[in-house]
Amino acid sequence: MTTRVGFIGLGIMGAPMAANLRKGGHTLFLHSRSGVPQALRDVGGVPCASPAEVARQADVIILMVPDTPHVEAVLFGEHGVASALEPGKTVVDMSSISPIATRTFAQRINELGCEYLDAPVSGGEVGAKAASLTIMVGGKQQTFDAVKPLFDLMGRNITLVGGNGDGQTTKVANQIIVALNIQAVSEALLFASKAGADPAKVREALMGGFAASRVLEVHGERMIKRTFAPGFRIALHRKDLGLALDGAKALELALPNTAAVHDLMNAGMAQGVGDLDHSALCQMIEKLGEHAIGKTE
Amino acid sequence: MTTRVGFIGLGIMGAPMAANLRKGGHTLFLHSRSGVPQALRDVGGVPCASPAEVARQADVIILMVPDTPHVEAVLFGEHGVASALEPGKTVVDMSSISPIATRTFAQRINELGCEYLDAPVSGGEVGAKAASLTIMVGGKQQTFDAVKPLFDLMGRNITLVGGNGDGQTTKVANQIIVALNIQAVSEALLFASKAGADPAKVREALMGGFAASRVLEVHGERMIKRTFAPGFRIALHRKDLGLALDGAKALELALPNTAAVHDLMNAGMAQGVGDLDHSALCQMIEKLGEHAIGKTE
Numbered sequence: 352m353t354t355r356v357g358f359i360g361l362g363i364m365g366a367p368m369a370a371n372l373r374k375g376g377h378t379l380f381l382h383s384r385s386g387v388p389q390a391l392r393d394v395g396g397v398p399c400a401s402p403a404e405v406a407r408q409a410d411v412i413i414l415m416v417p418d419t420p421h422v423e424a425v426l427f428g429e430h431g432v433a434s435a436l437e438p439g440k441t442v443v444d445m446s447s448i449s450p451i452a453t454r455t456f457a458q459r460i461n462e463l464g465c466e467y468l469d470a471p472v473s474g475g476e477v478g479a480k481a482a483s484l485t486i487m488v489g490g491k492q493q494t495f496d497a498v499k500p501l502f503d504l505m506g507r508n509i510t511l512v513g514g515n516g517d518g519q520t521t522k523v524a525n526q527i528i529v530a531l532n533i534q535a536v537s538e539a540l541l542f543a544s545k546a547g548a549d550p551a552k553v554r555e556a557l558m559g560g561f562a563a564s565r566v567l568e569v570h571g572e573r574m575i576k577r578t579f580a581p582g583f584r585i586a587l588h589r590k591d592l593g594l595a596l597d598g599a600k601a602l603e604l605a606l607p608n609t610a611a612v613h614d615l616m617n618a619g620m621a622q623g624v625g626d627l628d629h630s631a632l633c634q635m636i637e638k639l640g641e642h643a644i645g646k647t648e
Numbered sequence: 649m650t651t652r653v654g655f656i657g658l659g660i661m662g663a664p665m666a667a668n669l670r671k672g673g674h675t676l677f678l679h680s681r682s683g684v685p686q687a688l689r690d691v692g693g694v695p696c697a698s699p700a701e702v703a704r705q706a707d708v709i710i711l712m713v714p715d716t717p718h719v720e721a722v723l724f725g726e727h728g729v730a731s732a733l734e735p736g737k738t739v740v741d742m743s744s745i746s747p748i749a750t751r752t753f754a755q756r757i758n759e760l761g762c763e764y765l766d767a768p769v770s771g772g773e774v775g776a777k778a779a780s781l782t783i784m785v786g787g788k789q790q791t792f793d794a795v796k797p798l799f800d801l802m803g804r805n806i807t808l809v810g811g812n813g814d815g816q817t818t819k820v821a822n823q824i825i826v827a828l829n830i831q832a833v834s835e836a837l838l839f840a841s842k843a844g845a846d847p848a849k850v851r852e853a854l855m856g857g858f859a860a861s862r863v864l865e866v867h868g869e870r871m872i873k874r875t876f877a878p879g880f881r882i883a884l885h886r887k888d889l890g891l892a893l894d895g896a897k898a899l900e901l902a903l904p905n906t907a908a909v910h911d912l913m914n915a916g917m918a919q920g921v922g923d924l925d926h927s928a929l930c931q932m933i934e935k936l937g938e939h940a941i942g943k944t945e
Contacts (some may be wrong), residue, residue: 450843473857485857508856510849517845521853524836524845528859531832531905538828538903539821542892545899546747548814548821556807556818560770560782562825564861595839602842605936606835607912608828608905615904639902 353377356501357409359402359425359432360446361388364472365415367479368445368505369396375504380408401430411441411498418590419448426456438464443498445486447471447526449594450519451601453489457515466494469515471522472506475583483507487525489518523598526591530612530629532566537633537644540574545642551575570630574644582628589616589625650674653798654706656699656722656729657743658685661769662712664776665742665802666693672801677705698727708738708795715887716745723753735761740795742783744768744823746891747816748898750786754812763791766812768819769803772880780804784822786815820895823888827909827926829863834930834941837871842939848872867927871941879925886913886922 354377358369361383369391373379379396381387382405387398399405402425406412412432414425422444426432432442442460444453444467457467468490478484484506488495495511502509512521539562543553554571557563573579592613599606615635622638624631637643651674655666658680666688670676676693678684679702684695696702699722703709709729711722719741723729729739739757741750741764754764765787775781781803785792792808799806809818836859840850851868854860870876889910896903912932919935921928934940 473859485853487853508853510853512849512853513845516843517849520840520843520845521850523843524840524850525854525857525859527836527839528832528854528861528864531835532829532859532861534905535825535828535832538906539824542824542896542899542901542903542906543817543821545901546813546817546820546895548810548817552807552809552814553818553821556782556784556805556809557822557825559805560822561862561866562770562822562829564825564829564863565858566861567825569858598843599839602839602939603937604839604842604939605933606839607908607933607936608831609835609839611904611908636902636904639904640900642899642901 354411354501355380355409357405357412358415359383359405359412360415361385361391362415363476364479366391367476368415370394371482371504372501377501380405402426402432403430403435406432406435406440409440411443411501414442414444414446416446418446419452422446422448422456423452427459433459433463436460436463436465441466441468441494441498443468443470445470445472447522447591447594448519450516450523450598453519454516457490466491467515468494468498469518470502471519473522473525474506478506486510487512487518487521489513489515489520523591523595526588527595527606527609529566530588530592530632531608532564533570533629533632534608534612534615534636536567536571537574537636540571540644541633541636541642544644544646550644573628573630574633577645579627579631581626582630584626585616585619585629585631586625588629589613589620592616651708651798652677652706654702654709656680656702656709656711657713658682658688659712660773661776663688664773665712667691668779668801669798674798677702699723699729700727700732703729703732703737706737708740708798711739711741711743713743715743716749719743719745719753720749724756730756730760733757733760733762738763738765738791738795740765740767742767742769744819744888744891745816747813747820747895750816751813754787763788764812765791765795766815767799768816770819770822771803775803783807784809784815784818786810786812786817820888820892823885824892824903824906826863827885827889828905829861830867830926830929831905831909831912831933833864833868834871834933837868837941838930838933838939841941841943847941870925870927871930874942876924876928878923879927881923882913882916882926882928883922885926886910886917889913
């Protein structure tokens with residue numbers, strides 16, 4: 352069945368996600384701060400002048416924008432989505448934003464007689480293009496079931512975790528683990544390398560045991576080969592750990608290592624490596640001393 | 649081919665490892681501070697009065713004792729292995745000890761005309777019994793090849809990482825990653841739970857993506873189910889992180905999160921949970937606040 356889908360935010364992630372929805376045969380109504388890419392116009396995507404215009408035309412309105420204030424502005428700002436919503440429509444926020452703000456946004460959309468899903472993703476630009484994103488969803492089962500065919504065009508590993516906010520919470524948990532696992536692999540390979548072992552051999556020996564992780568596999572290899580082209584940028588990961596720490600503050604939780612890694616990412620920004628892949632976090636630890644992974648003395 | 653194998657240290661790990669060598673048909677000469685278990689005598693293991701006596705009888709002498717000072721005492725103390733070694737014999741230290749001390753021990757054994765391998769393991773009591781240990785080896789290729797049939801009776805995933813010390817270095821790297829990954833999963837699930845999400849659902853949603861790890865799989869489940877029977881004790885993991893921090897000090901390396909987790913393990917010892925599984929590290933972070941993973945408020 353063809354759905355009239357709105358897509359707001361057509362950046363590095365949003366553009367390929369929208370393209371995959373179009374390939375699935377859906378009608379697209381598009382808006383982006385930076386304009387609608389020609390490639391999406393060429394395949395029949397309809398440019399709209401404002402989020403309100405998208406909301407008037409589409410039945411399911413997807414957002415993929417940088418952060419909490421952008422979602423708030425798109426939904427509730429001047430010419431925002433909320434100003435033009437009619438009851439029965441569905442808003443799906445696939446941005447990575449605050450779980451706490453998400454609950455408020457969902458409630459305000461529900462009060463207009465509309466449904467809301469938070470559905471942040473992981474998998475980066477590669478996953479967006481390959482339609483292999485992991486999608487972590489918060490909202491009602493019925494709404495999830497209705498939107499699922501659209502998710503299936505953008506990702507694999509699509510889980511309804513719980514109610515509104517739980518999708519964003521899961522994404523924050525994901526970003527905590529990935530960041531801290533990168534730190535773990537950085538410290539371990541740095542130790543091994545400085546102690547005189549071959550970090551590539553060490554990584555290999557560890558892959559079959561309890562130290563095994565996707566990060567050891569993927570980011571560990573990048574650290575050894577010193578290939579830090581993103582992937583996922585330190586600057587964006589720092590933003591996501593900021594969501595974790597803001598949440599921790601609001602919830603009165605101590606997350607000591609999350610705070611420590613956020614701090615090292617601050618240092619990374621200062622050192623001008625914010626646009627490198629997050630595996631380059633190892634450089635922050637290396638710079639605390641005088642040794643780099645794989646360097647022989 | 650039947651080898652005359654000596655085994656010194658018959659604790660929770662050593663006893664089942666020796667039993668597996670015996671099942672492989674080898675002749676065993678045994679010594680342990682706490683005496684030789686009856687089960688090993690019953691299958692024909694020969695008790696010896698001292699490490700020296702083991703070294704006189706056996707061609708390959710395996711050590712599986714708690715820490716660096718124990719290895720030093722067994723090798724070079726009164727009635728120690730070194731006092732009775734003849735050229736051509738091989739010492740295999742499967743304990744988890746200092747990589748730096750290991751190089752000295754290896755050199756002193758080499759000077760007696762004997763070979764040395766450091767070959768620490770991971771996989772715990774379960775892996776020792778099931779002969780499924782991961783074995784990380786440092787030493788010469790030729791010596792490794794000669795001892796490999798014995799390793800095959802005790803483990804899988806057997807890697808010669810490099811020269812003497814590199815096996816111990818790899819084990820330290822393993823323990824750094826496992827500890828920091830446990831911390832990562834603890835902080836992430838604690839955040840998710842306190843934010844109101846179901847940690848079991850969150851873990852499930854994360855298993856397919858970049859946050860995936862053996863620790864998320866195994867230890868994450870223990871945290872959610874609150875099953876903290878060891879497994880691998882916090883007290884022992886703290887010892888291994890101590891090796892990492894001693895090494896880091898000697899090498900002049902900063903390992904900030906390793907130091908932080910070691911610190912939380914100190915707190916765990918003070919709180920009397922040192923004999924719980926290392927997944928109980930999550931309790932140290934929970935106790936910084938007022939919330940436990942999976943608790944609903």
